[in-house]
Amino acid sequence: MSAADFKKYNTMAYREAIEVEKFPWVIDQGYQKFPEGIDTDWQGETFRTAQTHDYNLSFSGGNEFGTYLVSGNYFGNSGTSVGSSFDRYSFRVNTEGKRGIFKIGENLSISHGHSDDLITNPFWDMLRMLPTIPVHDPTHPGGFGYGDEAAARTFGVNPIARESLEETTNQNLRLRGNAYAELSFLKDVLKYRVNAGLEVSNENYKYIRKVGNWTLNQPFDPSAVNEFRAQYASSLIENTIHLNKDIGKHHIDAVVGTTFQRQTYDRISGTKRNLVEVGGKYYDVLDAGTTNPEAGGFNNEDALISYLGRFNYSFNEKYYLTGTIRRDGSSRFAKNNRWGNFPSVSAAWRISGEEFFNVPFIDDLKIRANYGELGNSSIGRSVGYGGSFYGSSIYNVGNWDYLALLNSSVIATLGRDQHIVNGATQVKLANADLRWETKEVVNIGTDIALFNNKLAFTMEYFVATTRDVLTAMPILLSTGNDGGDPFVNAASIRNKGIEISTTWKEQRASGLRYSVTANFSTVRNEVLELGYGNEEILSGITKTEIGEPIGMFYLRKTDGLFRSEEEVLAHVNSTGKVIQPNAKPGDIRYVDFDDNGEINDADRQIVGNPWPKFDLGLVLNLEYKNFDLSTLWYGSFGQKVYNGSRAAVERFDDNSNYFVFEEGSEPFQENPNSDFPRLLYGDDRNSRGDTDRWLENGSYFRLRNVTLGYNFPKALAERVKLNSARIYVTGQNLLTFTKYTGLDPDFTAPDIWRRGHDEVRYPNAKTFLVGLQFNF
Numbered sequence: 001m002s003a004a005d006f007k008k009y010n011t012m013a014y015r016e017a018i019e020v021e022k023f024p025w026v027i028d029q030g031y032q033k034f035p036e037g038i039d040t041d042w043q044g045e046t047f048r049t050a051q052t053h054d055y056n057l058s059f060s061g062g063n064e065f066g067t068y069l070v071s072g073n074y075f076g077n078s079g080t081s082v083g084s085s086f087d088r089y090s091f092r093v094n095t096e097g098k099r100g101i102f103k104i105g106e107n108l109s110i111s112h113g114h115s116d117d118l119i120t121n122p123f124w125d126m127l128r129m130l131p132t133i134p135v136h137d138p139t140h141p142g143g144f145g146y147g148d149e150a151a152a153r154t155f156g157v158n159p160i161a162r163e164s165l166e167e168t169t170n171q172n173l174r175l176r177g178n179a180y181a182e183l184s185f186l187k188d189v190l191k192y193r194v195n196a197g198l199e200v201s202n203e204n205y206k207y208i209r210k211v212g213n214w215t216l217n218q219p220f221d222p223s224a225v226n227e228f229r230a231q232y233a234s235s236l237i238e239n240t241i242h243l244n245k246d247i248g249k250h251h252i253d254a255v256v257g258t259t260f261q262r263q264t265y266d267r268i269s270g271t272k273r274n275l276v277e278v279g280g281k282y283y284d285v286l287d288a289g290t291t292n293p294e295a296g297g298f299n300n301e302d303a304l305i306s307y308l309g310r311f312n313y314s315f316n317e318k319y320y321l322t323g324t325i326r327r328d329g330s331s332r333f334a335k336n337n338r339w340g341n342f343p344s345v346s347a348a349w350r351i352s353g354e355e356f357f358n359v360p361f362i363d364d365l366k367i368r369a370n371y372g373e374l375g376n377s378s379i380g381r382s383v384g385y386g387g388s389f390y391g392s393s394i395y396n397v398g399n400w401d402y403l404a405l406l407n408s409s410v411i412a413t414l415g416r417d418q419h420i421v422n423g424a425t426q427v428k429l430a431n432a433d434l435r436w437e438t439k440e441v442v443n444i445g446t447d448i449a450l451f452n453n454k455l456a457f458t459m460e461y462f463v464a465t466t467r468d469v470l471t472a473m474p475i476l477l478s479t480g481n482d483g484g485d486p487f488v489n490a491a492s493i494r495n496k497g498i499e500i501s502t503t504w505k506e507q508r509a510s511g512l513r514y515s516v517t518a519n520f521s522t523v524r525n526e527v528l529e530l531g532y533g534n535e536e537i538l539s540g541i542t543k544t545e546i547g548e549p550i551g552m553f554y555l556r557k558t559d560g561l562f563r564s565e566e567e568v569l570a571h572v573n574s575t576g577k578v579i580q581p582n583a584k585p586g587d588i589r590y591v592d593f594d595d596n597g598e599i600n601d602a603d604r605q606i607v608g609n610p611w612p613k614f615d616l617g618l619v620l621n622l623e624y625k626n627f628d629l630s631t632l633w634y635g636s637f638g639q640k641v642y643n644g645s646r647a648a649v650e651r652f653d654d655n656s657n658y659f660v661f662e663e664g665s666e667p668f669q670e671n672p673n674s675d676f677p678r679l680l681y682g683d684d685r686n687s688r689g690d691t692d693r694w695l696e697n698g699s700y701f702r703l704r705n706v707t708l709g710y711n712f713p714k715a716l717a718e719r720v721k722l723n724s725a726r727i728y729v730t731g732q733n734l735l736t737f738t739k740y741t742g743l744d745p746d747f748t749a750p751d752i753w754r755r756g757h758d759e760v761r762y763p764n765a766k767t768f769l770v771g772l773q774f775n776f
Contacts, residue, residue: 003039003131009661013652013679026682032655033151040145042126042657045135046159050080052767066097080765081122083163088113101184108177117168120159123743124760127648128156128656135160141220142212147655154216154655161214166207172253174201178236189245197236204229206276208284215388222291223277225284228269236261253312261304268297296409298457302399304377318353320368322346330377330436337435344372347569364449369442376437379470379487397473401487404430428483429475435489437470455504465528467492471752474539490537491530493550497523498685512624519617525549539692539753541642543606551755553608553640556590556599556691561668561677573597586668586678588686588693607692610756613638616701626713632705636746640697643742644758650694651687652679698756700738700745706731723775730769 001009010032017026056070073090089112096105127738133152137145144161147154185191207226240257272289275282282288310324328340348368351357357365365483379401407427414421445460468489475481498521505515527546530537536545562568568583577597580590593603593755618633661667661676668678677686709728717725738745744763749755 001131001660003034006131006658007034007659009652009658009667009679010655010681012667013681016669016679017681017683021680023682032132033155035134035151038134039131040129040131040134042129042131042154042159046082046122046126047080048078048082050078050765051157052077052769054769054771061570062096065099066095068096069094079116081118081260081403082160083116083120083122084118085116086113087115098639103182103184104180106177106179109175111172113170113172113174115170117170118163119158119168120162120167121760121762122159123645123762124648125157125159125162126657127339127645127760128154129158130154130156130655130657133678136585141214142210144212144214146214146218147216149300150217152216152655156215156656158214161212165210165212165214167210168207169541171204172201172569175199187223189243191242191244193238193240193242195238195240196234197234197238199232199234200713201232202229203232206284208280208282222273223275223282224271224292225275225282225286227286230265230267230269232263232265234261234263240561241585251312251314254310256309257307259304259306259308259538262301263303264299264301266297266299268295269418270295296733300399302464305347316353317620318350320348320350322370324372328375328377328436332377332379332399332401333436334432337433340375340436340438342373342375342438344370344374346370346372361450362448362759363451364447366447368446369444371443372441374439374441376439376470379434402430402432402434405483406522407483407693427481429479429481429486431486431488433489434470435468437489438467439469440465454504454506456501456505458499458501460499462495462497462499464495465492466495467528468531469493474537474753475753489531490534491544491550492528493525495523495525495530497521510624514620514622516621517619518616520614522614523611525611537753539751541757542610542754544753545685548606549609549611551610551753552606553610553642553692553695553756554604555695556603556688557593557605557607558691558693559591561585561675562587563672583685584678586672586686587680588677588691601690604690608640608695608756610639610641610698612636612699626711628707628709628711630705630707631703633700633701634704635701637701639698640756641696641740641742641745642757643694643696643740644760645742647689647694648749648760650676651684653681653684653687655681696741697739698745700736700740702733702737702746703731703735704733706734721776724773725775726773728771728773730767730771732767732769733764734766 014026014031017023018031053074053076055074057073058069060067062068062071067120069092071092073092075087075090076087077085079085090109091111092107092109094105094107096103130147130152133147134145135153135158136143140146142161142165144158146158146161147156150759173695174452176199179197180193182191182193205228209221209224209226211221211223236259238257238259240255243252243254245252270286271292271294272286273292274290275284276288276290277283305328307327310327311322313321324344327339328342329339331338342519346368347370348366350364350366352359352362352365359365379399404426405428406424408424410423410425412421412423413419441462441464443460443462443743445458448457449455450457469491470487471490472485473488473490474485500520501517503515503517505513507513527544527548529549530544530546538554539551541553541555542551544550544552562571562580562583562585564585567589568580568585568587569578571579571589572585573579573592573595575597579592579597580587580599583589590599590603591605592599593605596602614635614637616633616635618631618632620629620633622629646659647655652658663677664671667676668674680686707728707730709726712725712727714724717723736745742758743760746764747758747761750757750759
């Protein structure tokens with residue numbers, strides 16, 4: 001919103017508080033004294049059009065004794081938000097050699113990445129900052145604008161200031177590779193294979209805090225540097241024996257083996273404050289800090305061992321049977337719960353292979369069914385950083401959640417002399433009963449090919465039951481738990497659904513070749529149990545209860561606006577009690593769900609489902625002469641979404657930026673016929689976050705990718721010593737059809753309990769890419 005409109009509506013909200021409601025604390029504050037000549041476009045200041053560069057060069061070749069591939073890549077992205085960028089260099093080598101019954105090979109890649117990471121959520125901060133605040137203000141510490149009590153009373157964050165005063169960089173050198181050897185016996189009927197894999201990552205993270213502020217009433221922080229060095233290593237050993245044999249019409253394919261994977265993560269860190277500064281430049285090495293040295297570090301490891309077997313049998317390419325078994329052991333659980341057994345079995349019948357089957361237009365018809373179990377031990381591994389190191393940071397590395405975590409940096413002041421004593425205390429509740437999360441899947445499906453294989457059709461019905469779901473359980477701080485939500489086997493969930501896929505492909509006499517693939521899926525989830533005797537789990541604005549889907553919206557229901565005093569007095573419960581006696585025309589009318597004559601938390605009810613009723617995908621590929629076109633569409637339909645951006649800027653009970661009002665939707669004071677409530681500063685009756693006011697239809701259909709390419713004629717390519725050449729243009733997220741008014745309907749949810757809560761996460765960017773491919 002422009003500064004002129006902001007001043008208009010902000011004054012309107014203050015007038016209601018001062019002259020109508022006569023709030024004494026607002027009267028003491030008085031109207032804001034807006035500065036003249038300032039009209040900051042925070043969206044324009046914070047975001048930019050980013051440039052992406054992606055260059056690849058590869059060489060490959062070989063003969064009957066071996067093959068090789070060598071490639072190099074550079075990828076760079078300047079970032080769409082000020083304060084973000086990423087660069088990566090990578091190199092890859094693949095080779096394989098054969099001689100007699102022996103085969104050896106390796107895949108090796110090395111990459112180096114450098115990122116300038118965001119501290120802020122720029123979209124959230126951009127929404128909060130006022131247009132009457134300048135980006136730069138030399139009267140403030142650090143030289144940035146962030147408002148003041150009289151002229152711009154807001155606690156929004158200046159994203160430009162914070163990204164300038166806090167710098168975060170992360171460098172990562174990563175080596176990934178595996179080497180394998182294979183020995184064949186009995187004319188390739190029996191093969192033994194050993195595979196060794198290794199991934200090593202060295203990380204160097206640096207955080208620099210410069211002197212200055214980015215928000216109102218921010219306490220002084222000295223300059224500082226925090227740096228950590230970390231190493232991650234993952235090793236994998238696999239031994240397998242593979243049998244592949246045809247006996248007449250019988251085919252047998254079997255594998256037995258073991259795998260062992262070990263992961264380690266080690267970190268050391270240091271911090272010093274009050275950096276040496278010369279000529280406005282901070283020396284950002286640890287030795288340049290002059291006070292408050294701190295050091296820290298930790299190590300972490302886990303291991304997973306598996307014994308596995310798989311047996312495939314088929315007869316005459318008509319009857320198929322597969323059985324598998326895995327026995328997995330994870331160090332992330334206590335000894336009593338460390339092991340899990342996970343079997344599966346599947347069968348299929350190709351009806352079209354039977355002699356009695358004679359349908360001319362059906363080329364292939366197969367029905368299949370399977371039952372299987374799969375284990376999950378990924379409790380978590382959140383060893384990253386979350387921004388400023390000021391404040392309490394407890395790293396939840398996820399591998400020791402069955403053991404008590406101690407904070408060894410606790411300091412207490414004791415005795416008459418007030419001497420300092422170092423100590424330790426448990427900061428996070430432990431759960432010694434953690435066990436494997438198990439997913440049980442039953443699947444029935446059919447595959448059909450028709451009309452000379454032009455039409456392919458697949459349909460599946462599945463029931464997937466996940467038991468003992470591993471997740472962080474929201475828990476009150478009043479329990480003394482200060483180390484993050486503890487992991488538990490919190491729930492058992494059943495998902496039922498249908499997936500349908502169909503493809504039509506054809507080549508015309510004109511040279512046109514095309515294929516169209518459509519995918520349809522629908523899934524319904526139901527909570528079977530929540531564990532630990534829980535009947536429900538509340539997480540912010542959502543509620544999860546047995547017999548219902550996860551994370552249903554649990555909000556106070558609105559019922560339009562009061563248009564007159566008579567409507568206020570007519571809004572009564574079953575006993576005739578006026579429900580909202582303090583309301584005025586223009587205020588929101590709430591539904592008294594429990595009929596007790598007042599509006600409170602007991603009036604919250606289930607008002608929406610965050611899970612889509614169905615998903616739809618569409619892929620279209622066209623080729624004509626030297627041109628090719630491919631498009632990828634995806635849609636999700638029927639879900640409700642809580643619009644966090646609207647909840648932030650349509651409040652008016654505090655000072656943040658506002659959305660531009662469309663014609664006919666102006667606030668009640670300006671347009672008594674609109675549905676936008678009365679603007680009122682200092683009171684949340686029209687701005688509560690736990691209402692369905694900001695619940696919207698989240699359905700969308702998006703063009704995720706479109707690529708148009710042209711292959712140069714072979715004669716032209718050979719003229720410049722090329723085997724082939726191609727130019728193409730790719731666009732991503734170019735079109736989205738939706739009624740959702742937030743930044744992006746395809747957002748990342750905070751967690752499974754808040755599936756439909758849009759917390760103004762970074763949206764999917766609209767990108768354009770022009771590429772050239774040459775083969776020599």
